[in-house]
Amino acid sequence: MMTSSPNRLQDQGRIRNLADELWQAVQATDEHTATEVVLRALEEGMEPETVLLDVIAAVQGKVGEEWADNRLTVAQEHAATAISERAVAALALHPAARTEPTRGRITVACVDGEWHALPARLLAEVLKLHGWRVDYLGAQVPAPHLIAHLHRSDADAVALSSSIATRLPTAHAAITACQAIAVPVLVGGAAFGADGQYARLLGADAWASDARTAADRLARGPLARPRTNHQPIDDLPHLADQEYTMVARSSAALVRTVFTGLEEAFPAFRDYTELQRDHTTEDLTHIVQFLATALYLGDTDLFTGFITWTARVLSSRGVPLQSLPPSLGILAGELKDFPRATHTLERGINALGPVPPPTTGNLA
The missing domain is CATH 1.10.490.20 (Phycocyanins)
Known part of the structure; x- marks a missing residue:
């Protein structure tokens, strides 16, 4: 029977301790301590990607669970998310997180109507760490503005994020619009289903369950350029x-x-x-x-x-x-x-x- 190595167990324990420290700071709405926790982890040699996904993202996931169980108010959830966003910004500016672009160009955006921008921001920072040049457009990007940006930027692909399923019709329109100008689309976020079933249904070129998986998929090779005569009704004839x-x-x-x-x-x-x-x-x-x-x-x-x-x-x-x-x-x-x-x-x-x-x- 295989067991975890002492070093791996030690690393996991360290990550849990950092996540607990960050959670305590977030609960106390203590932005300065939260930022110190993140920067100290980098100073002590923890990989920036680990801090982003196993510490900050893990704490943000707990924020959502606590809100659903009525242990956090809406105001507390918003404050916690704002602190997480500031922690990500502090990490992104640290020398340990600076990586020269060696790959192509990716546009990262939330679909129109999607205000939960932190997952997209985490993906953008992870892709930068993997050598991509990233245009991060943030929350709620209307499809016409996204397309205008793509015409100017010559992106290799678009990564679209959506957390709320009710944004999926809008996401479908954005996917189709990007593909109409031959830009492939990778999608992610809870809206697309636990196994990406809605990504496939809506004709996305790729789906990733998390930022690591997205970075790995893009590293394996470029997404194929989509056909430009695709019609949304072809995906969903029941409409x-x-x-x-x-x-x-x-x-x-x-x-x-x-x-x-x-x-x-x-x-x-x-x-x-x-x-x-x-x-x-x-x-x-x-x-x-x-x-x-x-x-x-x-x-x-x-x-x-x-x-x-x-x-x-x-x-x-x-x-x-x-x-x-x-x-x-x-x-x-x-x-x-x-x-x-x-x-x-x-x-x-x-x-x-x-x-x-x-x-x-x-x-x-």
């Missing part, structure tokens, strides 16, 4: 039924209808405060957005996964789940003439399973 288009265009009206219907279907809703009603509107908006995206992709599992995740988040915040089934039921009634939409909503209701009775006074 011909127009269900996605109709749901997406009427999303605001659907949210209003469900919101109004909840007062009858879920009597406790009548006693909600104004803040609770605002939160309900946000939740309903996300539900309709994920329904539309599931219709776009032709994948009901995307919607059921979102619904069960939503139930987990609501439970962690003490919000009664009794409003979810009637919300989905009202939506299904409004979309009764759309077979794919109603089937998807029925799957969502079934995924919730039996909902326990509400606890007295336990409102959002």
